[in-house]
Amino acid sequence: MDDRDAQGETVREHNGTGVRSVRRALDILGLLSEDRPVITLREITDATGLAKTTALRLVQTLEDSGLLWSHPAGYTAGPGLWRWAYLARSQWEVPRETRKVMRDLADRLGETVNIFIARDVSRVCVAHEESPHPLRHVVDVGDEQPLWAGASSKILLRDASETLLRRVATASPHGETYADQLRAWSQEAAQRGYAVSSSEWDEGLTAVAVPVTGRSGAVVASLSLSGPSQRFPYEAVERFATDLAEAATLISAQGFSHPLSPGR
Numbered sequence: 001m002d003d004r005d006a007q008g009e010t011v012r013e014h015n016g017t018g019v020r021s022v023r024r025a026l027d028i029l030g031l032l033s034e035d036r037p038v039i040t041l042r043e044i045t046d047a048t049g050l051a052k053t054t055a056l057r058l059v060q061t062l063e064d065s066g067l068l069w070s071h072p073a074g075y076t077a078g079p080g081l082w083r084w085a086y087l088a089r090s091q092w093e094v095p096r097e098t099r100k101v102m103r104d105l106a107d108r109l110g111e112t113v114n115i116f117i118a119r120d121v122s123r124v125c126v127a128h129e130e131s132p133h134p135l136r137h138v139v140d141v142g143d144e145q146p147l148w149a150g151a152s153s154k155i156l157l158r159d160a161s162e163t164l165l166r167r168v169a170t171a172s173p174h175g176e177t178y179a180d181q182l183r184a185w186s187q188e189a190a191q192r193g194y195a196v197s198s199s200e201w202d203e204g205l206t207a208v209a210v211p212v213t214g215r216s217g218a219v220v221a222s223l224s225l226s227g228p229s230q231r232f233p234y235e236a237v238e239r240f241a242t243d244l245a246e247a248a249t250l251i252s253a254q255g256f257s258h259p260l261s262p263g264r
Contacts, residue, residue: 024050025058029067032077033140040074094127097254102129102223105247109240111227112137115212115251117220118156121147121164121171126221137205137226145201148172148182151209152222154195157186158211159218194241198229206232210244213252221256223248 027048031039044055059075062068066080094102098115106113106129115127122144130136139145147153147168157165162179169178189195189209198206209224225240232240 021058024048024054025062028055028058028062029081033138035138038071038074038076043074095254095256098127098251098256099129101247101250101254102127105129105225105243106131109225109243111225111231111240112139114139114152114224114226115256116145116152116156116209116222116224118147119144121168123147123150123152123156123222131227133227135228137202137207137228139226146171148174148178149197149200151189151195151197151207151226152224153182154185154189154197155209155211155222155224156219157182158190160186193245196237196241198232204229206237208232208237208240208244210241210248212248212256214257215255223251 028039028044031044031047036043041052041055041059044050044059045052048055050058059068063070063075063078066078068075069078094115102113102115110131110133112131113129114125116123117126118124123146125139125141125143125145128139128141130138145153147157148171157168160168160182165179165182166176169182170176172178174181185195194208194210196206196208205226206229207224207226209222211219212221212223214220223244225244
């Protein structure tokens with residue numbers, strides 16, 4: 001089966017559909033994180049479902065490209081990724097003042113704090129501070145999630161055009177008519193000043209989000225608090241929203257800006 005998989009993949013690549021191999025390689029790199037800086041071949045095959053020979057061939061290619069390095073315990077990020085990380089940080093880095101506000105918030109409320117920005121029909125995490133609890137919501141910087149679900153999406157869609165709402169709805173499992181629901185959610189969040197979601201994207205996850213605004217008053221990002229739903233009873237949500245709003249006001253006043261943020 002391994003040989004047939006390898007041969008089949010080679011044929012597909014020669015037919016011009018080698019993007020699948022690129023996706024598989026990115027999936028392997030995506031297994032690396034702050035909590036797991038080293039990955040083993042066994043972890044790669046278990047997480048991706050790839051045959052061992054296919055995974056090994058991709059790992060060797062990533063090593064040859066400098067994106068992975070051999071490690072006594074497996075594989076870790078190579079100098080190629082360091083270069084990309086340096087380039088990314090040279091383009092934008094979370095302001096120290098913003099990081100402090102987020103860290104204080106995570107420590108005080110005990111849940112994960114994230115900042116998301118809108119990117120086409122998705123939202124991208126550009127900053128996070130993790131909850132001190134062992135059981136916590138983990139979102140890595142650079143992770144993309146759809147704009148059709150989640151508290152942050154309801155905030156980020158506040159100023160969305162009808163065209164964008166339809167595009168986001170079409171990308172969802174619900175179809176284009178879902179634009180009406182997205183519009184209603186974003187309007188409700190604008191009136192209330194915050195948005196809440198429960199199990200809309202991740203089962204058992206609740207999130208509360210508020211807007212971060214630019215100089216023009218437009219929403220440039222969302223500031224959210226997320227964690228296991230059992231730690232988000234109704235009375236806690238109201239308190240979380242108040243604390244988030246105060247923190248977002250500070251971050252907005254600091255002049256939060258990201259190169260991809262609209263309305264800067």
